[in-house]
Amino acid sequence: MATRENIRRRAVLMGGLALPLLALPGCTGMGGFDLSEAIRRMLTLSSQRAFASLLAEDGFYSDQLARIDLPDQMGGSRAGGIVNALLSTSAVRNRLLHVLNDAAAEGAERAAPLVADAIRSFSVADALAIVRAANGDAATQALRGQMGDALVTAMFPEIGTALRIADDPIVGQVLRATTGIDIAGLGEHVAREAANGIYAAMGREEAAIRADPQATGDPIIIGAFGLLR
Structure with missing residues (x-):
């Protein structure tokens, strides 16, 4: 379970991550706004919302998209008889799952500023295609493609510790x-599962923003994802 100190530290972290959106410039371009900037703003907001949820107490464990399950060697078809016996009760299994998901949250603390930095330097090859994409997480997937395994590499030491x-x-x-x-x-x-969960949570938030850009109150996001869709 997350300690009070962890919760306070994560609250400070999320407060710091909220600042970049406020500081992003309202660049002009097509229709009076810049599509690349709109995408970065949307990604910033979706990542802030995703990390706020995942870094809350039991955030990973409670999230159906992000929850870390047992590896196959422990809880799947590759688990042996002794392991299955140890995990035969839900109390024991849930205890182990909480340990894994709490560790994922520790790793996500390290991942959050990396995602924020990657968004600020995110290069958009075809901004209009991302804005008009049929899949609701197109920008998140494009960001993931540029970041590669950076989150896994950054989180691994923290999670191991x-x-x-x-x-x-x-x-x-x-x-x-x-x-x-x-x-x-x-x-x-x-x-690896935590990285998958982070991108899944971001994609979910991106889809919500696309569905109702006006709710963001950001004229750049509204202009791109409201007027051009």
Whole structure:
């Protein structure tokens, strides 16, 4: 579970991430606004909303899109009989899931400023195509394509540290009974799934903004995603 100190730290982090949107310039271009700037503003807002949700208490665990599940070696078809026995009760399974999802949140703290920086330098090859895209997360997917594995790489050390600090006996018992994965492998699994969850949450927020750009109150976003759709 997230400690009060973690919650306070995350609140400060999210407050800092909110500043870039306020500082973005209202560039002019087609129709009196710049489409690339509108996309960056939308991505900034969607990422702020996504991280605010994921960094709340039990944020990853409570989010159906972002929740980290057990790797196959632990909870899937590749799990052995001893592991299945250890995880036979929902209480034990949920405890392990909470440890993994809390570790994902620790990694997401590191990811949040990286996403903010990537958005500020995001280069848009075909802004009009992204604005008019049929899929609601086109901008998020374009950003993901430019970032590559940057989030996984950045989050992996933080998540590994969080898993070791948690020192949960259930994790230790399950790892000792599991073949084909150790604490490093578990950390990599959580890092990759956390990155997937971050982009999924951002895409969900992007789709919501596209569906109702007026609700943002941002004239640049409204101009691009309201007038040109």
